Amino acid sequence: MEPRDFVPAPNQGGNPALYELENRAVDPRGAVLERMAQAAPWDGRTLLDLGCGSGYWLPGYAAQAERVIGVEPDERLVSLARARDRRVEVLRGSAEHIPVDDASVDVVHARFAYFFPPGCDAGLAEVVRVLKPGGALVVIDNDLRAGQFADLLNVSPRAAPQAGGQPTDEWWEQRGAERVEVMSEWLFANREDFEAVLHLEFPADIAAPWLDDHPDALGLTYGYVLFITRT
Numbered sequence: 001m002e003p004r005d006f007v008p009a010p011n012q013g014g015n016p017a018l019y020e021l022e023n024r025a026v027d028p029r030g031a032v033l034e035r036m037a038q039a040a041p042w043d044g045r046t047l048l049d050l051g052c053g054s055g056y057w058l059p060g061y062a063a064q065a066e067r068v069i070g071v072e073p074d075e076r077l078v079s080l081a082r083a084r085d086r087r088v089e090v091l092r093g094s095a096e097h098i099p100v101d102d103a104s105v106d107v108v109h110a111r112f113a114y115f116f117p118p119g120c121d122a123g124l125a126e127v128v129r130v131l132k133p134g135g136a137l138v139v140i141d142n143d144l145r146a147g148q149f150a151d152l153l154n155v156s157p158r159a160a161p162q163a164g165g166q167p168t169d170e171w172w173e174q175r176g177a178e179r180v181e182v183m184s185e186w187l188f189a190n191r192e193d194f195e196a197v198l199h200l201e202f203p204a205d206i207a208a209p210w211l212d213d214h215p216d217a218l219g220l221t222y223g224y225v226l227f228i229t230r231t
Helices: 016-025 031-039 058-062 075-082 121-130 148-153 157-162 165-174 191-201 204-213
Strands: 046-050 067-072 088-092 105-111 131-142 178-187 219-230
Touching: 016 075, 016 178, 016 191, 031 131, 031 178, 031 219, 046 058, 058 067, 058 088, 067 075, 075 088, 105 121, 121 131, 121 219, 131 148, 148 204, 148 219, 165 178, 191 204
Parallel strands: 046 067, 046 105, 067 088, 105 131
Antiparallel strands: 131 219, 178 219
């Protein structure tokens, strides 16, 4: 059954192979993962990757966690995620309908899985339901205040649902979340891949001029923000 609250992602859902290249370029120094692990360690614990997509991050989690569960609403991506790593259980579901028991998960990660604000209290309540006492939700989002990627997002009509970093911050603050900024980057192996991914994420009238102005670039600076909520 198609989740009623599911909106397909135009980037990963539209071109999983190209999005794979994007994932490989993300955060090459591992700064985001390091900060995630500091905030909510998953060694020997049960981790749920909410909106896991094609499962790119699942093997890394499985190398440390006792149990890893991926939850993804897009049926096309579920099959890819299930083939990624046999140690991981991948279930079809959404933030508002997570198919696991109450209080069964230590850590929930949601990396660019846009169930969050505004108007997304049902998704947060469902995450709280599945977390054990003392568990943590770590939401990874774009920091619209820092980095070259943010500069592009702030002028892109595709990013309209993400616009207005301050209201998003206020929503999380009102719900007791900690806000953590991490500056990182994209770094691609070659220019061709970089150009293809930038055009995947942004309209041509935004991506093309930026690429023309940065003819030697193989990536760009990228600001992340982590919202961390504990039960």
